[in-house]
Amino acid sequence: MSYSIKEVAQKFNISSYTLRYYEKEGLIPSIKRNESGRRLYTEDDLGWIQIIDCMRATGMSIAYIKKYVDLCAMGEDTISERRKIILDQKNVIEEQLKKYNELLNLVDLKLDYYDEKITKDELRKILNEKKK
Helix, strand or coil: CCECHHHHHHHHCCCHHHHHHHHHCCCCCCCEECCCCCEEECHHHHHHHHHHHHHHHCCCCHHHHHHHHHHHHHCHHHHHHHHHHHHHHHHHHHHHHHHHHHHHHHHHHHHHHHHHHHHHHHHHHHHHHHHC
16 A cells, blocks of 8 residues: 555654655655656555654654664664664653653642642631631
8 A cells, every 4th residue: 555745744743845854864765656756655664754753753863863774774784783773762762751750740749739729728718608
């Protein structure tokens, strides 16, 4: 099955411009084209786009992704280098998760404070109304 650039852009919630940029930078190894010259994306291409999208979302640079793609093209001899790139990115993600968990804990503490404050204020209002 093949997909148009528009379908792929919608599927990954990225622009057609971004897809063309990825292709121009050599991040997607080889996009086939139909007789009219329109891009036809395969399932393999979607796999590349998915990993590129993942790496970009975690802050990996285009140059580093390009290095990874180039290593993939070199074959089996580069598996350990590719594994290191993915492991490094996993470590980046884990650090980001740690940071966001700390932020979430702070937000939760603030919400607990406000929830407690609101509950006390509501209780006071109820007691004051009963006195009347």
